[in-house]
Amino acid sequence: MNRRTPATTAARAIGVVVLLALTLFPFYWMLSTAVDTSPLSRGASLLPSGLTLEHFEHVLVDAGFLRYVRVSLVVALGTVVLSGAVALLAAVAVARFRFRLRTQVLVMVLMVQMVPLEALVIPLFLQARTLGMLNSLLGLTIVYLGFSLAFAIWNLRGFVAAVPRELEEAAYVDGASWWRMFRSILLPLVAPGLVATSVFSFITAWNEFIFALTFMQDGSKYTVGVGLRTFFTQNTADWGSVMAASTIIALPVVLFFVLVQRNLAKGITAGAVKG
Amino acid sequence: MSTAAPDLRDRQDGAAPLERRAVPPGRRLRRGLAPWLLLAPALIVLGVLLLWPMVRVLNLSLQDYELKNLLRGDSNYVGLDNYVQVLTDPFLWQIVLPNTVGFAIVCVVLTMAVGTVVALFLNTLGTAWRSICTTAIMVAWAVPALTGTYIFVWLFDPQSGLVISALDGLGLMEAGSVNWFTNRWSFYAIATLNVVYHGFPFIAVTMLAGLTTVPDELYEAAALDGAGAWTRFWQVTVPTLRPIIAVCVILSTIWDFKVFVQIFLMPGGDGSTREVMNLGVWSYTQSFAQGEYGMGSTIAVLLTALLMVISVVYIRTLMKEEEL
Numbered sequence: 001m002n003r004r005t006p007a008t009t010a011a012r013a014i015g016v017v018v019l020l021a022l023t024l025f026p027f028y029w030m031l032s033t034a035v036d037t038s039p040l041s042r043g044a045s046l047l048p049s050g051l052t053l054e055h056f057e058h059v060l061v062d063a064g065f066l067r068y069v070r071v072s073l074v075v076a077l078g079t080v081v082l083s084g085a086v087a088l089l090a091a092v093a094v095a096r097f098r099f100r101l102r103t104q105v106l107v108m109v110l111m112v113q114m115v116p117l118e119a120l121v122i123p124l125f126l127q128a129r130t131l132g133m134l135n136s137l138l139g140l141t142i143v144y145l146g147f148s149l150a151f152a153i154w155n156l157r158g159f160v161a162a163v164p165r166e167l168e169e170a171a172y173v174d175g176a177s178w179w180r181m182f183r184s185i186l187l188p189l190v191a192p193g194l195v196a197t198s199v200f201s202f203i204t205a206w207n208e209f210i211f212a213l214t215f216m217q218d219g220s221k222y223t224v225g226v227g228l229r230t231f232f233t234q235n236t237a238d239w240g241s242v243m244a245a246s247t248i249i250a251l252p253v254v255l256f257f258v259l260v261q262r263n264l265a266k267g268i269t270a271g272a273v274k275g
Numbered sequence: 276m277s278t279a280a281p282d283l284r285d286r287q288d289g290a291a292p293l294e295r296r297a298v299p300p301g302r303r304l305r306r307g308l309a310p311w312l313l314l315a316p317a318l319i320v321l322g323v324l325l326l327w328p329m330v331r332v333l334n335l336s337l338q339d340y341e342l343k344n345l346l347r348g349d350s351n352y353v354g355l356d357n358y359v360q361v362l363t364d365p366f367l368w369q370i371v372l373p374n375t376v377g378f379a380i381v382c383v384v385l386t387m388a389v390g391t392v393v394a395l396f397l398n399t400l401g402t403a404w405r406s407i408c409t410t411a412i413m414v415a416w417a418v419p420a421l422t423g424t425y426i427f428v429w430l431f432d433p434q435s436g437l438v439i440s441a442l443d444g445l446g447l448m449e450a451g452s453v454n455w456f457t458n459r460w461s462f463y464a465i466a467t468l469n470v471v472y473h474g475f476p477f478i479a480v481t482m483l484a485g486l487t488t489v490p491d492e493l494y495e496a497a498a499l500d501g502a503g504a505w506t507r508f509w510q511v512t513v514p515t516l517r518p519i520i521a522v523c524v525i526l527s528t529i530w531d532f533k534v535f536v537q538i539f540l541m542p543g544g545d546g547s548t549r550e551v552m553n554l555g556v557w558s559y560t561q562s563f564a565q566g567e568y569g570m571g572s573t574i575a576v577l578l579t580a581l582l583m584v585i586s587v588v589y590i591r592t593l594m595k596e597e598e599l
Contacts, residue, residue, distance in 0.1 A: 146324025
């Protein structure tokens with residue numbers, strides 16, 4: 001495995017180039033189309049036919065995409081705050097206490113993540129309609145809280161369990177109440193996990209499509225994903241604008257992912273890989 | 276909070292203080308109650324937003340339910356009629372189920388193969404190149420399914436997409452002469468590419484994490500016994516990583532069965548081309564385009580049942596590997 005002959009080095013270099021090219025190409029194609037002066041006649045040329053920001057300008061100024069961005073941001077940030085708080089409490093419960101039905105609770109948390117959104121969209125749509133919660137940012141936030149919560153609990157559980165119990169006991173010995181210990185010991189130590197979990201909740205809400213499409217029927221309440229569809233007409237698409245808007249949607253997510261990748265990979269695989 | 280609660284009780288109920296004195300302000304009682312207090316908000320949210328709707332969808336699947344039933348607030352039970360109708364519909368057996376199951380199987384196999392090969396390759400690299408490649412993979416993972424789908428639709432655009440332009444340039448095909456999105460096979464080939472591209476990073480990252488835990492001695496011992504790279508992979512790597520591979524396969528299966536956005540957002544994928552429908556899209560369009568919420572629920576229940584079977588296998592595998 002550690003042989004370093006010229007042949008293996010060359011093979012490795014080719015492998016790296018191929019891997020990088022294939023993984024990044026779709027992303028590159030999106031970016032380069034978004035800044036292309038005439039994307040529809042670009043054909044197969046790898047470089048854009050000219051650089052321009054007019055698609056971004058069209059998307060943000062003329063088409064009012066900023067409005068959709070604002071809706072998505074409000075909903076996603078609301079989801080992050082609510083699901084972080086609720087999940088942290090639940091994660092402490094399952095990681096720190098041994099109680100009857102604990103395993104059953106964990107199995108339920110795992111199981112509900114498998115429920116397909118297509119099955120939930122019908123009853124939740126009917127319920128929201130009855131309650132007058134369609135076209136409501138709060139309604140959508142509450143629904144996303146439900147979807148992001150199970151994973152957030154599962155993810156945070158590992159981070160809470162990793163805090164040494166001795167630290168908690170030391171706090172109790174010093175006369176701290178449970179709440180004091182939670183605030184001064186547990187919360188700071190779990191903070192990195194909370195960040196990773198928040199990023200994931202944000203992405204869940206930011207990327208979600210089915211519920212946003214079904215719940216938000218008023219054009220002023222579109223999220224970014226649903227708003228993207230306004231650039232398509234019957235048979236044609238304004239690809240420059242679609243890709244510019246796609247860039248606006250994808251960029252924050254990609255940046256978040258790359259920034260917290262270490263934590264994120266650890267959290268996601270915590271259920272799969274030991275330790 | 277723990278001090279406020281007994282105060283309230285004192286004022287409302289004269290017997291409570293006695294009880295509390297009998298059981299000394301017990302840490303035991305509070306420790307028994309504490310996890311449930313902490314869990315309460317989460318359980319309420321999951322119950323209201325996930326479990327109750329599942330009950331409701333099951334209930335709806337037994338009704339001929341349309342918007343007028345909702346407005347009138349009545350129910351319209353028809354027993355198992357919807358199930359009989361769906362399960363005897365040749366459309367399910369010839370189009371929808373093959374599209375769902377066949378597509379999922381192909382995607383899982385390809386995602387696992389690509390993910391594993393990439394993980395094995397990354398494992399041979401030095402730290403610097405490995406982290407550069409991992410970052411690139413993260414980008415592929417992070418591109419939202421929604422925008423990723425539009426990128427692939429644009430790449431395969433029949434008029435001016437990259438692929439047709441390249442083929443046109445080579446003189447193989449004329450731009451605009453073929454629409455890949457109207458043919459079931461080419462439609463799903465593009466969808467497969469999209470799903471595998473989006474799905475392999477998780478497998479690669481997880482497998483890489485697993486590969487780093489395999490002790491080098493095992494490979495050295497196998498090499499001494501004369502095992503080649505291929506044999507070492509199947510005789511050492513695969514058995515050691517069996518639990519991780521199992522989890523990856525099951526999770527991919529679950530994800531690939533419920534692919535919705537990647538199909539729905541492709542041209543014709545929203546139900547207008549009937550022969551590319553899968554279970555999720557069928558359920559959605561039956562409900563929201565046709566207004567037949569009962570029938571849509573029935574299809575959704577069938578999809579959920581399919582996923583639950585796989586989920587049970589997943590959780591059993593997980594429970595075997597790890598103390599929850």
